[in-house]
Amino acid sequence: MHALEIRQLTKTYKNGVVALKGIDLTVDEGDFFALLGPNGAGKSTTIGIVSALVNKTGGTVRVYGVDMDTHLEEAKSFIGLVPQEINFSQFETVLDIVVNHAGFYGVKRRLALERAEKYLGKLGLWEKRNHRSRTLSGGMKRRLMIARAMLHEPRLLILDEPTAGVDIELRRSLWDFLREMNAGGTTIILTTHYLEEAENLCRTIAIIDKGEIIEHTTMKRLLAQLNVETFILDLRKPLAALPGLDGFGLHRIDETTLSVDISKDRSVNELFAQLSARGIEVASMRNKANRLEELFVRLLAENGPSEAGARSAPRAM
Amino acid sequence: MSRYRYLIAFVTIVTKEITRFMRIWLQTILPPAITMTLYFVIFGRLIGPRIGEMGGFQYIQYIAPGLIMMSVITNAYANVVSSFFGAKFQKHIEEMLVAPIPNWVILCGYICGGVARGVIVGVVVTMVALFFTDLRMHSLWITGMVVLLTSVLFSLGGLLNGIFARSFDDISIIPTFVLTPLTYLGGVFYSIGMLPPFWQKVSLANPILYMVNAFRYGILGVSDIDVATALVVLAVFSAALFAVCLALLNRGVGIRT
Numbered sequence: 198m199h200a201l202e203i204r205q206l207t208k209t210y211k212n213g214v215v216a217l218k219g220i221d222l223t224v225d226e227g228d229f230f231a232l233l234g235p236n237g238a239g240k241s242t243t244i245g246i247v248s249a250l251v252n253k254t255g256g257t258v259r260v261y262g263v264d265m266d267t268h269l270e271e272a273k274s275f276i277g278l279v280p281q282e283i284n285f286s287q288f289e290t291v292l293d294i295v296v297n298h299a300g301f302y303g304v305k306r307r308l309a310l311e312r313a314e315k316y317l318g319k320l321g322l323w324e325k326r327n328h329r330s331r332t333l334s335g336g337m338k339r340r341l342m343i344a345r346a347m348l349h350e351p352r353l354l355i356l357d358e359p360t361a362g363v364d365i366e367l368r369r370s371l372w373d374f375l376r377e378m379n380a381g382g383t384t385i386i387l388t389t390h391y392l393e394e395a396e397n398l399c400r401t402i403a404i405i406d407k408g409e410i411i412e413h414t415t416m417k418r419l420l421a422q423l424n425v426e427t428f429i430l431d432l433r434k435p436l437a438a439l440p441g442l443d444g445f446g447l448h449r450i451d452e453t454t455l456s457v458d459i460s461k462d463r464s465v466n467e468l469f470a471q472l473s474a475r476g477i478e479v480a481s482m483r484n485k486a487n488r489l490e491e492l493f494v495r496l497l498a499e500n501g502p503s504e505a506g507a508r509s510a511p512r513a514m
Numbered sequence: 515m516s517r518y519r520y521l522i523a524f525v526t527i528v529t530k531e532i533t534r535f536m537r538i539w540l541q542t543i544l545p546p547a548i549t550m551t552l553y554f555v556i557f558g559r560l561i562g563p564r565i566g567e568m569g570g571f572q573y574i575q576y577i578a579p580g581l582i583m584m585s586v587i588t589n590a591y592a593n594v595v596s597s598f599f600g601a602k603f604q605k606h607i608e609e610m611l612v613a614p615i616p617n618w619v620i621l622c623g624y625i626c627g628g629v630a631r632g633v634i635v636g637v638v639v640t641m642v643a644l645f646f647t648d649l650r651m652h653s654l655w656i657t658g659m660v661v662l663l664t665s666v667l668f669s670l671g672g673l674l675n676g677i678f679a680r681s682f683d684d685i686s687i688i689p690t691f692v693l694t695p696l697t698y699l700g701g702v703f704y705s706i707g708m709l710p711p712f713w714q715k716v717s718l719a720n721p722i723l724y725m726v727n728a729f730r731y732g733i734l735g736v737s738d739i740d741v742a743t744a745l746v747v748l749a750v751f752s753a754a755l756f757a758v759c760l761a762l763l764n765r766g767v768g769i770r771t
Contacts, residue, residue, distance in 0.1 A: 249612060
């Protein structure tokens with residue numbers, strides 16, 4: 198069954214901006230799905246329509262087979278939303294925020310309190326339950342929004358840039374939490390500008406650009422499209438001249454740093470064999486860029502320049 | 515979602531609303547008590563004896579129901595407009611919009627929050643009034659009905675203002691330029707029988723006149739207008755405003771893009 202099925206979804210704002218040009222999208226039950234795209238591509242509009250915060254212009258949205266046009270409340274009951282911006286009252290306590298959220302979904306108070314302890318505990322916020330939300334740090338506020346979205350135990354969890362602006366340690370702990378939720382059967386849709394995050398977590402990916410889906414496939418298939426990977430080599434000793442290598446594109450960055458392009462039909466072992474034969478000792482080696490990032494940039498470039506005139510740069514972690 | 519779940523959602527909204535205004539009681543409950551104390555001291559004790567009787571009662575007794583009603587009106591309105599616009603401004607209204615709650619449940623929740631504040635402030639101001647004068651209850655049923663319908667009507671008015679408001683300025687325009695003048699001209703401090711015939715007829719177009727007089731009838735048993743007409747006007751306006759607010763929420767005006 199599809200957790201989410203979008204057909205010919207269009208959105209034109211009152212100011213005439215066409216945000217979505219008839220997109221089709223399906224997310225399978227149990228999937229960990231990445232919806233990627235540059236700023237202004239239509240990601241948040243899509244999520245806004247699915248979560249009933251934005252009125253669509255045309256098309257249909259079904260959540261677990263339930264049409265949002267005819268059975269809005271039933272469709273909404275399946276969804277948990279973690280929005281991009283902080284959207285809870287700054288004057289309420291952490292516990293009130295999550296328990297009230299459960300109440301909005303018709304969860305009895307006793308059960309809501311049990312779940313609050315469970316999810317606030319998992320996300321390291323139980324000790325802060327009686328603190329007013331405005332006293333929390335930025336990272337805690339992000340975790341609170343995730344805990345809140347889990348209080349009614351949704352079958353479909355939508356996260357709109359949940360780790361924006363949080364430190365790497367917290368980001369990785371959130372990844373572990375999301376993996377656990379997904380393993381427990383929750384379907385997850387994630388939008389993020391951290392492409393390594395999407396590559397690490399998601400099994401299926403859709404890329405949206407200028408209101409259209411330009412790629413919709415599995416992460417494995419998408420990454421298989423990458424024919425060449427670029428690595429950076431740090432050398433032990435300065436190099437006087439660039440050596441010629443058979444089958445590898447070698448470029449000099451400075452006298453102790455090289456970049457090398459390795460196509461899919463060549464191995465790293467061959468590269469090191471040729472370097473050793475020339476007496477070049479490599480101290481360390483790293484990817485020049487995240488693999489998904491390279492594909493992302495390439496796909497956007499193939500889709501033409503942005504209508505705003507400039508692309509927002511994706512962030513490597 | 516079952517009706518029981520709607521009930522849980524409704525109770526959650528009402529509890530959240532009451533908790534909100536009780537948390538800031540220094541801004542919501544105390545100021546009307548202080549303001550009304552000043553009204554009773556100045557208009558009741560100092561100026562009132564020089565005015566003499568009105569409608570067969572001491573002036574302080576005559577104005578007490580109007581002052582109580584004025585507090586109910588302004589607080590029911592202020593509660594909903596500030597809470598709803600605050601929720602829009604801080605975006606936490608999205609908590610309710612994404613949840614499987616029908617808009618009529620959200621609407622009823624906000625109305626009950628406004629009614630609760632209107633009634634609590636009304637009780638507090640009545641207790642203040644009892645320090646200054648004796649008040650008897652002519653008709654508990656009419657008094658209760660008028661307070662309930664008036665606070666429902668002005669809660670809906672506050673919600674309507676909150677729906678269209680885009681800035682904090684927008685939520686103070688209606689109370690300042692519409693509500694306050696209509697309240698002062700709605701017979702709180704005088705009987706419209708004192709006005710020239712032309713201004714008496716003009717006053718009949720002021721809806722607050724009906725509320726103040728119907729409430730005064732409930733307490734004192736005197737009124738410038740027919741009480742049954744006042745109750746019908748209140749009920750009809752409340753129903754109409756409920757329908758308008760619900761239609762606006764269903765269309766997402768002011769809350770969805």
